[in-house]
Amino acid sequence: MSNDSPARETSGRALSWTPSQRELERQAARKAIGRKKALIATISSVIVIGSLIRLVITSPGWQTVKKTFFDWAFGGEVLGAVAKGLIVNVRLTIIAAILIGIFAMTLALLRTSRSAALTPFRIMATAYVDIFRGVPLLLVILLIGFGVPALRIEGLTNSVLILGTTAVVLTYSAYVAEVIRSGILSIHPSQRAAARSLGLSASQTMRHVVLPQALKRVVPPLLNDLVALLKDTGLVSILGVTDAVRAAQIASSRTFNYTPYVTAAILFLLITIPLTRYTDRVLAKSIKRQNAQGAA
């Protein structure tokens, strides 16, 4: 348990030596082991994955499956319409993400505040989160998308796109509020004590000490929610919004060929896979940073 171990100071020093004979032998041995492992991995992958592919494409139903789901000529034909739909999903995701960020932050701050004056809001925020976290998103979309226009209130929008987005924002704000709140609660009480003992008020402590650390910690789970949000925007298609899902559905229903769905799926994956990989990288970095802090 050394407190005096600023590891980076040693890295500034040039460490150079001629490896011993024994070390050279060890390095050669490690290399040989590594090569052997790589060879085994390659052979076994080729055998297992290759035979699975062979099994699928040689099976009697494969031609039908291929025609129904992977008709690339048809897929190319509908690509434009589906891609145009996907732009709706992406736009909706961006707008919703901004609104969710603001609303969720408000909910999280209300739930963690101890101010007496805010008590009614704290109760409402808690109830809100409980309700919207526990109700299926699809149900909320149906309720708002079809329910609100049924009220026939003058001046209220009937745009399914706006109503659908509202439903998504309402539900996701509850999820995201809980993520932010867990981040706030994960900051050690000693940080709060240090800030308060310097004379910072409760809200100054939250703003300058707790929140910056908490938000940094919840970036990976929030990126996860962003991926989920993009996928779930597909649900607003049920209201008749022509997004990627709806565009695929229209194209597919004309021909009873399901390639448009696969096309839409691939387009979603083109966004979600890089985003997920990026999330993994951010997460790995944050774990590394926290471990480094723990050792300091």
Place this chain on the structure above:
Amino acid sequence: MNVLEVKNLRKSFEENIVLNDLSLAVPDHTATVLIGASGSGKSTLLRCINLLDTIDDGSIFLDGKEISDPEINVDDVRKNLGMVFQSFNLFPHMSVLDNIMLSPVRVHKIAKEQARDEAMTLLRRFDLADKAEQYPDRLSGGQQQRVAIIRSIAVKPRLLLLDEVTSALDPVLVNEVLSIVRDLKADGMAMVLATHEMGFATQVADEVCFLKDGNIIERGPASQVISAPQQDETKDFLRRVHEAGRL
């Protein structure tokens, strides 16, 4: 004039009585050192003075003003109190300079340039000027604790509370932290400190208080309490400290 007066303080956590009718006075520009085994109430006393814990009975006065009054603005009280923790508690997302400037700028509303100049002056004085832009995780424990001490005195408190500030440090790093405390004492900073370093206690203390079971069993100059204790409990404690090799 006493900076701090603690009268008949009581504090318990559920069944566990931590402070039992404890009284203490700290004259201006003096250092009061609290010694005693872990669990004797030293840290709790410091936390009560800083209003981080609420007391069960008794009263606390800072510069003659009762701060144990529930109506009092705790943020105003803490403007006059510096607190240094055993585990440093620097803010990991801020540079050394920002850690030190936070309270002067946000709480005491000092202009940023002036706060920066004052912080740099302190860092230079304690040989940490080259660490100003570093983040706490790049510093050794001793450096972190020295920054934490500078952070607490940057707002020129009336009284400095130090809670076992060297207990989390390697023996070789203890001295660089203690030497800052010695310097501050020489400046005339009034302080209350809990410590297990008896040699250090002897050097800085105007008064040493030996705590046991939430009360002060013996108090007086270090030459008495540490060098020639009168009470059996004090003798027993010091013998055990001595056996542990810390005297």
